[in-house]
Amino acid sequence: MIIKLFGILDILVGMFFWISAFFQIIPDSLIILSALYLIAKGVGFLISEHFASITDIIAGAIIFASLSFAIPSVIVIIVSIYLLQKGIFSLL
Secondary structure (H helix, E strand, O other), rough: HHHHHHHHHHHHHHHHHHHHHHHOOOOOOHHHHHHHHHHHHEEEEEEEEEEHHHHHHHHHHHHOOOOOOOOOOOHHHHHHHHHHHHHHHHHO
């Protein structure tokens, strides 16, 4: 059950980041919460030494950095697709 919840949240974060980067219609506070969610989840599961935990932390840091810096579109696409596919696989 918790895996499906994390999957749905990963999909939402991926969509929020994509929409925020290209259309700037998502509030910054929601982007901050999304980044903090990914970082917290990554740190929480870091004890398992799983590769996905490290990539969650990196994705969260990139999303957080996108509030201050212009992130190249390629990076936005890679992070968004990573989160979307991770979320979809969690639901399957």
